[in-house]
Amino acid sequence: MTTILNAEMLGEVIRRERKRQKVTQSDLAALAGVGVRFLRELEHGKSSCQLGRTLEVLQTLGISVDANTREQ
Template sequence: MNNLSLNEYVKSKRKSLGLSREELALKAGVGLRFLRELEQGKETLKMDKVNQVLKLFGMQLGAMPMDRNNLIEP
């Protein structure tokens, strides 16, 4: 999964496992609305719930370097 965004990663993994959104939400213990928002790229999500989903894939949230060209300089 080369450099996919979080929402792209979750959606891709879910589909590769043949799971519906409803099935993944149930397995992860999160609501369907939350999973839908995660897959649609909502920018404000609870990290603990994101980690509940990622845990099913053997992953967790972590820090990544940013493209320095996108930083706002004072």
């Protein structure tokens, strides 16, 4: 499990998994229903990327997201 603390870390996880699956940015964008430019910005950690589109990319790659609260 990887703890993601910022947009750059999320982008790295996406890029690493895309490359592991040997999928091009163009192919992933088409499969996820997003633009190549969006995917490129997402992989580079642009913090203004839209959450809904981001979740589509994650789902397409088979990456699950768990939300945990801070324990006090």
